[in-house]
Amino acid sequence: VPLEETSLPLFFGWFLLPGIQDKVRCTSMDFLKTLDTLEAFKKHLPDFTVEAEKEVDLEQYFQANGALHCTTKFCDYGKAEGAKEYADKPAVEELYGSVFELSLSALFVTPRTVGARVSLSEDQLTLWPADAEKEAVSVVPAAATLPAGSRAHVTLGCAEGVEPQQTGFDLLEILALQQEGQEGELVEEMELGSLAYYGKGRWLLSLREPVSAQACFSSLYG
Numbered sequence: 001v002p003l004e005e006t007s008l009p010l011f012f013g014w015f016l017l018p019g020i021q022d023k024v025r026c027t028s029m030d031f032l033k034t035l036d037t038l039e040a041f042k043k044h045l046p047d048f049t050v051e052a053e054k055e056v057d058l059e060q061y062f063q064a065n066g067a068l069h070c071t072t073k074f075c076d077y078g079k080a081e082g083a084k085e086y087a088d089k090p091a092v093e094e095l096y097g098s099v100f101e102l103s104l105s106a107l108f109v110t111p112r113t114v115g116a117r118v119s120l121s122e123d124q125l126t127l128w129p130a131d132a133e134k135e136a137v138s139v140v141p142a143a144a145t146l147p148a149g150s151r152a153h154v155t156l157g158c159a160e161g162v163e164p165q166q167t168g169f170d171l172l173e174i175l176a177l178q179q180e181g182q183e184g185e186l187v188e189e190m191e192l193g194s195l196a197y198y199g200k201g202r203w204l205l206s207l208r209e210p211v212s213a214q215a216c217f218s219s220l221y222g
């Protein structure tokens with residue numbers, strides 16, 4: 001294998017600094033702990049799991065993995081389409097190693113994943129690959145019409161056997177419903193924000209106060 005083909009990382013992204021990782025994990029745990037005790041959640045439990053009569057402990061249901069981050073470009077060591085082009089972008093070269101303030105604006109839970117929506121600023125969008133949303137259309141057709149940055153997220157946990165890239169698809173699905181004009185069923189005003197239900201076990205908590213998370217733009221070789 002030529003050296004230049006091995007020099008690309010598994011992925012580029014923003015890696016949350018350690019202090020804020022703990023805070024985000026705690027916020028996520030608090031949310032999960034509250035969610036599965038809500039009557040509304042229990043009512044929709046059959047949408048969430050096939051084992052309808054059982055209760056679900058969401059903290060056990062989702063497995064967390066590795067350092068919290070927001071993937072920009074999945075490169076697969078150069079095997080992914082557009083990996084080299086992305087690595088060569090002037091913004092990527094210039095901003096590599098810089099610390100940003102990411103805005104985590106919502107938390108979402110589906111039967112597959114739990115994640116945080118990242119609302120990117122214009123500066124941050126210079127690091128966002130132009131085709132990130134379009135690459136998801138085979139899974140979420142409406143992704144083609146969503147604005148750039150819609151897929152940006154931090155994976156907080158996945159159900160057993162679910163790949164982390166599913167988190168971005170789950171977020172895109174919810175945003176596609178919103179774009180179609182579905183507000184979701186407003187379920188509850190929680191301390192953290194308002195909780196809405198989008199059917200098929202999909203929950204979105206819009207944070208009253210977005211969490212500002214310091215994160216370093218870098219890459220992981222794994």
Ligand code: A2P
Binds near residue numbers: 071074155164168
């Ligand atoms: P995500 O960004 O949703 O957390 P893996 O552990 O599967 O090798 O993935 C490493 C990281 O890259 C994860 O953060 C994962 O998902 C993301 N990822 C994996 N595959 C893809 C893909 N095909 N497109 C975009 N992101 C991906």
